[in-house]
Amino acid sequence: MSKKNLTERDICTKFITPALESAGWDIYTQILEEFPLTKGRIIVRGKLHARAQHKRADYVLFYKPNIPIAVIEAKDNTHSMSDGMQQGLGYAELLQVPFVFSSNGDGFIFHNKIAQDGILEKEISLDEFPSPETLWNMWTKNQGLDEEQNTLITQDYYSDGSKKTPRYYQLLAINKTIEAIAKGQNRILLVMATGTGKTFTAFQIIWRLWKSRAKKRILFLADRNILVDQTMTNDFKPFGSAMTKIQKRQANKSYEIYLSLYQAVTGNDEEKNIYKQFSPDFFDLIVVDECHRGSAAEDSAWHEILSYFSSATQIGLTATPKETKEVSNIDYFGDPIYTYSLKQGIEDGFLAPYKVVRIDIDKDIAGWRPDKGMVDKYGNEIEDKIYNQKDFDKTLVLEKRTELVAKKVSDFLRQTNRFDKTIIFCENIDHAERMRQALVNENSDLVAQNHKYVMRITGDNEEGKAELDNFIFPESKYPVIAVTSKLMTTGVDAQTCKLIVLDQRIQSMTEFKQIIGRGTRINEDFNKYYFTVIDFKKATELFADPDFDGEPVQIYTPKNPDDSPVPPDDETEENSENTSNQDEQNPQNNDFTFDDSNNNEEGSKVRKYVVSNVEVKVAAERVQYFDANGKLITESLKDYTKKTLSKEFASLDDFLTKWTKSEKKQAIIEELSNQGIFFEALADEVGKDCDPFDLLCHVAWDMPPLTRKERAEQVKKQNYFTKYGEKARIVLEALLDKYADEGIVQIEQTQILTVSPFTNIGTPIEIIKAFGGLEQYNQAIHDLEQALYCA
Structure with missing residues (x-):
């Protein structure tokens, strides 16, 4: 068979994978095919939702498990060797890997982002694909890593034996942190949106540093008891007997992994003595969960712990780095080494x-x-x-x-x-x-x-x-x-x-x-x-x-030690955060006590008036949606459909041309569904018996919609069936009735021949034979669709 007739998957199996194996890449641990990057953004309108198309790289090459170094994008042989390069570069940008390859099975185009000679792209043959050591050495040389640093960076992740790998952004956060520590950085800030797995990310960072013995004694600080307990029983469970939780008035120094509530090691003098029972250089690494809270403030009790163990490497984790005129994460930890925002998480579908x-x-x-x-x-x-x-x-x-x-x-x-x-x-x-x-x-x-x-x-x-x-x-x-x-x-x-x-x-x-x-x-x-x-x-x-959802910017200015502190205004972040803690730790705070204004002493000011007889009503109500650019917009289902179609098709004629030329209308319907066009909901608004074709033409270009039954009747009036034999005519008429009842997608599937009334006409093989074969049957379906939509 000619290479031009092979599918993209055939090209991968017959040419690309063998070239990788010949170059020394391990098919089980270093070559991951169809590697999932994103899940596809969830699009919401009304009570309905759909997922957009996810991103998936044809190949991601790993020097060691969970340490990606290259992306390969494959195309079939009807494409040129470089046709996949731009797509591959996009995937490489997500993974932040230095090497990208594109191939159609004839050879590779090699894009080297760190090329020293200024030649970023060159063509190489199938048998010239570089080995894992060649690419790794090119990268470590570019980074200026010595053997000791290299050993730390290549320390394995924790694995429970399953094939589950961290998501791409978790890989980046973990690997970037390990690289920074290998290069001697001791204050690190990671910004990851809520729900993206900060604790799992922290676990893998700690595991690799601990297993490599780069960090032997580690303290993980959180601000809620439930967080510490959940962490110990879930993500941190593999540490087993090496792990303990610091309790009040307890300081057992025989463990290696310590977890603690901030409040357990701060507070009154007796409690402060708990952490002071450890020498200032006892811990090699401190990980601060939710570091946007009180640890960011210079004069906070939590900050005192970090200052006491100042020789330790300290990593701050937060979804919301705190940057005000009074408080700064960035001033303490430095600029974020990696940021994965809420907007990006929604865009990726995570x-x-x-x-x-x-x-x-x-x-x-x-x-x-x-x-x-x-x-x-x-x-x-x-x-x-x-x-x-x-x-x-x-x-x-x-x-x-x-x-x-x-x-x-x-x-x-x-x-x-x-x-x-x-x-x-x-x-x-x-x-x-x-x-x-x-x-x-x-x-x-x-x-x-x-x-x-x-x-x-x-x-x-x-x-x-x-x-x-x-x-x-x-x-x-x-x-x-x-x-x-x-x-x-x-x-x-x-x-x-x-x-x-x-x-x-x-x-x-x-x-x-x-x-x-x-x-x-x-x-x-x-x-x-x-x-x-x-x-x-x-x-x-x-x-x-x-x-x-922007990048955190430092606006804090370090104070002169002689300056007197300014009490925060009621509406500042500081007061809001302090109150948040007091709600849990000190519910007697004045802002949170129950109303007792009816019991106030004579002459004192009433703290809160309670009025029972004043009517209120809704003045305005509206629904807004999160769009692809991270903005809230007020938009109806029809407006969204119209806007989406205008991006996909230049005009009504453009849509009609692409619809007519499409081998399967189902492909267009599925593609538009993936972009959040809800045909079922549109049918509720326009008419349940309308074809997706009519729904789109009506909503986007104001064309009067026909029902499926009306379209089917038009075809029957055209004497369309006269060119076929008797049995084929009966089948086509039955297909037309099926279209009127159920829609275009059903008649495009050959499985329809296995249900009534087609089972009364003959077996699927006998029915297809009545048209002269499968190719002729498919052509008849195509012609039937042309007749349906010619009006």
């Missing part, structure tokens, strides 16, 4: 996208002013001023506003699924308790079945906190709705959370990112592909801020 339902309440927009001498429900005269969104649920409570929010949330769940896991973020504990009560009344039927349908999970409530694990656990049905203030902003791995409600005024970008991160995990087993944000307090305006 993170769930979101849609936003923005609900504006009339009193929030226009404000509210009490009548002169008006008293609240407890008899307190309300201070005469205009109250607005800043005041609601802090200094003034409109009870009917709380009831309206509870109703809108409950209505949304009734329209989707009343058992979708939901987190509602309130201003404070008092607000959270009132919201819980309103939701209980709004969902009395389900609460009567199980009182845990709605739970307040806040720092002061032991019953609520005891249900946190059940809320997180995907298999646990209850609680369904978790009402909180700050406790659940971080460290809550709620994989099945489908709804996040913001009835909290959020000014901190760090906190906003953390809250959005509660919904970004995908769990396909529980049909969690995207999540919805219902916003009552304009918090989602922060999505429009370039800092939401």
